Amino acid sequence: MSKPFDMELFLAGVLTGSHASRKRHLRQANLIQAEIAERWQRETPWAWQRKHLAWFLSHHLGSRSEATRYYYLLTVRLLVRRIEKPWVFNR
Template sequence: MSKVFDMELFLAAVLTGSYATRERHLRQAKLIQAEISERWQRETPWVWQRKHVTWFLEQRLAGRSAETRYYYLLTVRLLARRLEKPWVFRCQAQL
C-alpha cells in the first residue's frame, strides 16, 4: 500500500506569507505535482528533475497570462528551495 504524498507537509518549511498566499502556493504545487505525475509518472518532488519542471512551465502554461506564469514561477522557486536544488527559472513574459 502506498501512501499519498502530502504536499502541505512537504512545503511547510518554506511557506511564508499570508494565509491566501500559502493556500495559492499549495494549490499550484498540487497541480504541478499532478501534471508531472500524469506526464512523467514521477509521484513526488524528490524524484523530479529540472526538465520535468521546465516542461510544466513551458508547455502546460503556454497559453496562460503572464501574471499566471509568474505566480507559478514563484511556486516552482519554493519547490526548488525545499528540494535544495540549484535550479534557476526565469519568467518569460510575453509583451
C-alpha cells in the same frame, strides 16, 4: 498500499506569507505534482529533474496570462528551494 504524497507537509518549511498566498502555493504545487506524475510517473518532488519543471512552465502554462505564469514561477521556486537544488527558472 502507500500513502498519497502530502504537499502541505513537504512545503511547510519554506511556505511563508499570508494565508491566501500559502493556499495558492499549495493549490499550484498540487497541480504541478499531478501534471508531472501524469506525464512522467514521478510521484514526489524528490524524483523530479529540472526538465520536468521546465516542461510544466513552458508547455502547461504557455497559453496562460503573464500574471498566472509569474505566480506559478514563484511556486516552482519554492519547490526548488525545498528540494535544495541549484536550478534557476526565469520568466
